[in-house]
Amino acid sequence: MAFKLDEAYVKLEARGGKKAEQQIDKVGKRADKTSKRLGGLGKAMVAAFAGAAVIGAIKQSLSLFREQEQAEARLAGVLRATGEAAGLSADQIKNLAAARQKVTQFGDEVTISAATMLATFTKINKDAFPKAIILAQDMAAALGQDLQSATRMVGMALNDPAEGMTRMSRAGVTFSLTQREMVKDMVATGQAAEAQAFILGELEKRFGGTAEA
16 A cells, blocks of 8 residues: 555554454555555555555444443443342353344444343343344344433343333334233243243244344
8 A cells, every 4th residue: 555554553453453454454545455455646546545444444443442442341340249149250241242243233342231221120030131132133234223212221121120121012013911910920920031931932923134234
């Protein structure tokens, strides 16, 4: 490339550097390919635009990195405060978020923030927690909601199934009276886990796979 990257690299933070370097490499390859087709002024223009793109890539990468750092810090704080009632460690949740980022539109920092909020609902069992995050993403994609709102709705439904199903119905995710009564009886007879599994099963039937699609 015709421009120097020294000043750009100096601006990288140690832990955020990898993401920015990947962005720079992509920009550099595109610029090199374009400049080979041009001469003189064309090459100079390509270099100028590529240089601006590199700086933009660095700023964007560092901004996203800071957002993720903050999201991870909040997650760790909530897990400590709730005694890890979610049954998952911070690393397990971060790994889930990273995996979902590869197949959905949701960045891992967004999913981590949603999982942090979900962790405040301390009655959600370990088996239901990861499924709840995934189905909240599906709901958000299907209903055009932001992930935080969809996760809050799912969290309330699982934390207090009887009342939560009523709230979901008001928001357009309807359950029949028979279903609501059945779930209410499950909770009353100590079958909260089964009630949560039923709700997640119904959400799977309606929204499953939407975020990936």
